Structure formats: structure tokens, C-alpha cells
Amino acid sequence: MRRVLLSLVPAIWLGICSAAQAAVPVQTEWMVVLLGGRKVGHVQIDRVRDGDILTTTQTLSLDLSRSGKPIHLGNMSQSVEGPEGEPLGFASRTRMSSMDSTVEAFPEDTGRYRVTTTVGGQTTITSMAWPGDALLAEGQRLATVAAGRTPGTHYQLHEFDPSSQQVVHVRVDVLGEESVALPGGAVRLSHQRQTLSLARGHQTLDLWVDERGVARKGLMSLLGQPLEMLACDRACALAPNQPVDMLRAATVDSPRWLPAYVRAVPMRYRIRISGNIGQPFITTDEQQVTPLGGTDWMLDVGTSHPGRQAPPRPTDTQPNAWLQSDAPAIRRLAAQAVGGARDDLQRMRRLRQFVSRYITGHGLDVGYASALEVVNSREGDCTEYAVLLAAMARAQGIPARVVTGMVYADRFAGGARVFIPHEWVQAWVQGRWQSFDAALQHFDSTHLALASGDGDPWHFAATTQLFGNLHIRQAVPGADLSLPGGGGSSGPAGGPGGGAGGNSGGSGAGPGH
Numbered sequence: 001m002r003r004v005l006l007s008l009v010p011a012i013w014l015g016i017c018s019a020a021q022a023a024v025p026v027q028t029e030w031m032v033v034l035l036g037g038r039k040v041g042h043v044q045i046d047r048v049r050d051g052d053i054l055t056t057t058q059t060l061s062l063d064l065s066r067s068g069k070p071i072h073l074g075n076m077s078q079s080v081e082g083p084e085g086e087p088l089g090f091a092s093r094t095r096m097s098s099m100d101s102t103v104e105a106f107p108e109d110t111g112r113y114r115v116t117t118t119v120g121g122q123t124t125i126t127s128m129a130w131p132g133d134a135l136l137a138e139g140q141r142l143a144t145v146a147a148g149r150t151p152g153t154h155y156q157l158h159e160f161d162p163s164s165q166q167v168v169h170v171r172v173d174v175l176g177e178e179s180v181a182l183p184g185g186a187v188r189l190s191h192q193r194q195t196l197s198l199a200r201g202h203q204t205l206d207l208w209v210d211e212r213g214v215a216r217k218g219l220m221s222l223l224g225q226p227l228e229m230l231a232c233d234r235a236c237a238l239a240p241n242q243p244v245d246m247l248r249a250a251t252v253d254s255p256r257w258l259p260a261y262v263r264a265v266p267m268r269y270r271i272r273i274s275g276n277i278g279q280p281f282i283t284t285d286e287q288q289v290t291p292l293g294g295t296d297w298m299l300d301v302g303t304s305h306p307g308r309q310a311p312p313r314p315t316d317t318q319p320n321a322w323l324q325s326d327a328p329a330i331r332r333l334a335a336q337a338v339g340g341a342r343d344d345l346q347r348m349r350r351l352r353q354f355v356s357r358y359i360t361g362h363g364l365d366v367g368y369a370s371a372l373e374v375v376n377s378r379e380g381d382c383t384e385y386a387v388l389l390a391a392m393a394r395a396q397g398i399p400a401r402v403v404t405g406m407v408y409a410d411r412f413a414g415g416a417r418v419f420i421p422h423e424w425v426q427a428w429v430q431g432r433w434q435s436f437d438a439a440l441q442h443f444d445s446t447h448l449a450l451a452s453g454d455g456d457p458w459h460f461a462a463t464t465q466l467f468g469n470l471h472i473r474q475a476v477p478g479a480d481l482s483l484p485g486g487g488g489s490s491g492p493a494g495g496p497g498g499g500a501g502g503n504s505g506g507s508g509a510g511p512g513h
Contacts, residue, residue, distance in 0.1 A: 085139030120370030144213035266302025306432035312399030325394035408446035
């Protein structure tokens with residue numbers, strides 16, 4: 001149940017769907033999912049016991065929409081455990097694009113786990129040690145029972161998520177017993193508040209559990225709206241859904257109109273963040289983050305300051321499950337795109353231009369495809385442009401990362417003058433990190449960076465906390481990043497060392513690539 005709630009974050013951000021294979025005999029429980037009071041899906045939890053081995057399969061199914069277009073989302077997560085909750089294996093299945101992405105793990109004789117991951121039709125096999133005292137589904141339930149229901153009790157959990165293969169550190173506070181209204185009637189449950197330590201701060205999750213340690217209700221905030229999961233019967237869980245437009249919910253109002261000539265100069269933003277999120281933005285060679293006290297932040301985007309970010313690591317040039325830069329098809333495309341380019345800057349410009357033209361099918365029905373899938377389908381939105389460009393850069397030996405953030409749009413999803421979720425690429429060129437946006441064909445000072453990583457979609461899950469909790473109060477053009485508190489006049493950006501991203505490498509307004 002806890003992992004199901006956590007999986008809602010990347011599921012809604014990426015637009016994934018999955019299916020789980022049924023097993024018999026099976027004990028099944030159902031839950032209904034509400035977002036902003038509207039029924040958007042259900043959860044099916046199957047438990048199969050074979051002697052001392054328990055297999056728990058949690059399947060999430062959601063119906064939402066993206067700019068009015070219906071989209072089915074979901075995630076299957078499976079854990080195999082011994083009688084004391086000891087981990088024996090795990091699996092997950094998601095569909096973020098036209099192909100399933102799967103994870104399967106089984107113990108080896110050495111005590112490690114053999115993990116088989118398939119993304120975009122390409123399979124990799126790795127070996128991992130179990131991360132300390134991390135718990136799967138049954139282990140979490142047993143820990144909850146052992147901690148008891150006495151108000152004021154505090155305990156810690158380390159929860160393992162099979163989909164992301166990440167450990168989430170959780171503090172649990174037992175608040176006391178309450179009468180909780182469920183679709184089938186009121187029941188008395190123990191209210192427990194979990195504080196999850198995530199990469200970008202903390203997230204609060206309220207659970208109401210029965211005497212077996214099974215969650216019957218869950219509540220968290222997502223896209224600025226309450227998300228509830230309530231135990232009910234099968235008919236209730238499978239009743240018709242009322243889809244919510246997730247992109248419309250994720251847009252953030254701009255305090256002013258930002259025409260093209262404004263976006264072409266450095267910008268200073270004053271932003272207020274609600275919720276316990278921590279530092280909401282990352283500092284980059286093109287973006288400076290300054291806390292103003294309390295929940296207020298100042299963000300300067302535009303003028304290049306090399307050295308604010310650490311130099312690339314070896315992993316920034318290596319292939320992985322999502323950036324398959326070692327695939328022959330990607331290496332051939334990259335070599336074709338760069339031609340006889342004389343240096344890395346020219347290579348990146350040509351790669352950006354190539355990717356901008358290469359993807360011809362534009363739509364919101366692709367949630368998150370790997371680079372190799374994009375090569376074959378030539379379809380997608382900003383995420384597909386970003387993963388393909390990053391993979392092609394790495395294929396050329398250029399360090400590259402995928403950035404998750406926001407960008408300004410005059411009109412989007414029925415709204416006007418808004419900032420919307422977006423992804424682009426950072427590449428290490430001429431001794432600094434420079435941004436290249438293949439989807440919009442340029443990078444400008446309305447690109448606000450929230451996180452950067454290796455293209456794995458699960459790394460960006462925490463950024464969704466910001467949408468609905470982020471309020472841009474001021475956007476001032478012409479700010480000079482060399483002035484820490486003021487804001488001087490600055491001309492249009494451009495040239496190798498200036499501007500929001502340096503040299504212009506594509507069409508469209510604004511500086512950058």
C-alpha cells in the first residue's frame with residue numbers, strides 16, 4: 001500500500017500503464033483512488049501464500065487525461081518474502097510507452113540478487129547486494145504490527161521500491177485511533193503519519209491501518225490536490241472513473257506575459273513554495289538559487305557562471321537502461337548527425353538540430369520512452385526529445401544529463417501565460433554545463449531547472465511535489481546574476497560565455513540551444 005501511494009507520483013508525472021498476471025489461489029483486497037474528490041482509479045492487492053513463502057502483488061490502475069486526451073496509467077509491483085518478511089525476490093512491470101519495462105530479481109548463491117531489467121526491448125543483467133534493513137511489503141506490515149498502536153510511538157522504516165530499486169527512509173508517528181468513514185461504512189483504525197525522506201526534501205503520507213497492520217486508507221498531496229485511497233469492495237473499486245487533466249493541474253501561473261524578446265535576456269524570479277519541500281530548485285551553471293527566508297526563493301536564470309556545478313562524473317558518459325548510448329542504431333545516428341563537426345559545441349548544436357527534426361510524431365500519448373524506442377518510433381514529447389539527445393551526446397563521448405523542470409508557454413492545456421512541466425538536456429561543453437532543448441529548438445531564461453539525472457524517470461518523481469505548491473510571484477527581465485541582491489540591466493544573451501545557455505543553436509526566440 002505504501003509503495004502504491006509512492007508509485008502514484010512517477011506514474012502521474014510520466015503517464016505509465018501496466019498489468020499484473022493473476023495468481024490462484026489468491027487473497028484479494030481492493031481500494032478506490034480519488035484525486036481532488038474525483039474517482040480516478042483503483043488498486044488491487046493480491047496475496048498468495050505457498051508454504052512459508054508469501055507473494056504480494058500490488059497493481060495500480062488510473063484513468064487521467066493530458067490536455068483533454070484520455071490516458072490510462074498504472075504500475076505493478078511484486079514482492080516475494082519469507083515467513084519473517086525476509087526478502088526473497090521482487091519484480092515490477094510498467095508501460096511508459098508502447099513497450100513494457102520490467103524488473104525481475106532473484107537471490108543468487110552468493111547472497112546477492114540477480115536483477116534483470118528490460119527497457120525499450122533491451123535487457124541488462126546486474127548483481128546487487130540487498131540494501132541493509134530495507135523491507136518489502138510483508139516486512140513493512142510486520143514492522144507496523146510490532147511497533148504497536150500506542151499514541152506517541154515513533155519508529156523508522158526503510159522501504160524498498162521494486163520499480164525504482166530505491167530505498168525510501170521513513171519516520172512513522174502513531175497519532176492514535178480514529179473512526180474512519182470508508183465506502184463500506186465506518187471502522188476504527190490507527191492513524192499513522194509517515195514522513196518520507198526524498199531527494200528534494202520530505203513528503204507526508206497519512207495512513208490509517210487496522211490491527212493486522214494493513215492500510216485501509218491513505219492520504220497525500222499530489223499536484224496540489226488531495227489524493228485518497230480507500231478500502232472498498234470490488235464493485236466500488238471498479239466503478240466508472242472521472243478523469244482529471246494532470247497537465248492542467250501541473251501548470252503554474254506566470255505573474256506576467258513573457259514575450260520572446262523578454263525571454264532572450266536573463267531573468268530574476270521570486271518564488272514562494274508551500275509545503276515541506278526543502279530546496280525546490282538546483283543550482284546550475286545557468287541558474288543561481290538564493291533562499292530569501294521562510295518559503296521564499298530567488299531564482300536567477302540566464303548569465304553563464306562556469307564552476308557552479310561540479311564537472312562531469314564517469315557515469316555522465318556511460319550508457320544505461322534509458323540512455324542506450326552503446327546501441328549500434330544510436331551510435332550510427334549520432335555519427336551521421338555530427339558529420340565533420342570540429343568540436344563538442346558544434347557537435348551538440350548539430351545533434352540538437354538533428355533530434356528536433358528526427359522526431360516527427362508529436363503527441364501526449366507517449367509517457368516516457370527510452371532512447372532506443374524513440375529511434376524506432378520517432379514519436380514523443382519533450383521527454384523523448386531529451387532522452388534521445390542525451391543518448392546521442394553520450395554516444396559521441398560528450399557528458400550529458402537530462403534536466404526536469406518548467407518552461408513558459410503563452411498558451412497550454414486551456415491556460416494562458418503559464419509555466420509547464422518540461423525536460424531538456426545539459427551537456428559538458430567548453431568547460432561548463434550548457435543547456436540544449438530539442439523539443440522547443442532553443443533554450444531561454446524561462447527554463448527553470450528542478451532536477452537533473454541520468455534519464456531514469458524514477459529519479460524525477462519527487463519534483464511533482466512542486467506543482468500545485470509553487471507560486472511565481474515576480475519575473476523581472478534584465479537581471480544581472482553578478483549582483484546577488486539587486487538586478488541590473490543586461491543586454492541580450494549570446495556568445496560562448498553568456499546568455500541562457502550560450503550560443504544560439506536553433507530556431508525560435510531566446511538564447512541558447
